[in-house]
Amino acid sequence: MTPAPEDRFWSKVIKGPRPDDCWLWGAAVSDDGYGRFTLNADGRTQAVRPHRFAFHLVHGVPMESFGALMHRCDVPICVRVTAGTDTHLDPGTNRENMADRLVKGRDANGSMFRWRGFSRALFADRSRLLRDEVRVHGWDREERIRALISGADPEAPTLF
């Protein structure tokens, strides 16, 4: 028997050990740096974004019924959607997304916002590095994961 899409989906998600940690997508990552999850239904395959699929699952709403989702954590492969205040994804309009990006871009204290300056290629690259790390090691090498999440390159000499 094929597992239900929900089960198949959550089996690819690796949750961090701390209560507020990201839940990272450990499977396919598209060239835009966001994850990709393939649904098979009625002989059709459909690729969806994992963070959107998570929102659909957790809130029980159709995927077409909500607009853009904002990542509070700025980690494109994070799929942490909860019904509570500890969610990492909020629905927002495109305009809100842009405003949010501008505000956070000016916040020099947030190391995570380094992701925002990345080119598309680098963005995808970093997502895949992070994905590879959690897929192979889970959160065992936590320091490395936190460096990747903050936008640092763990292979590069320390900058801070």
Ligand SMILES: [Zn+2]
């Ligand atoms: Zn997150």
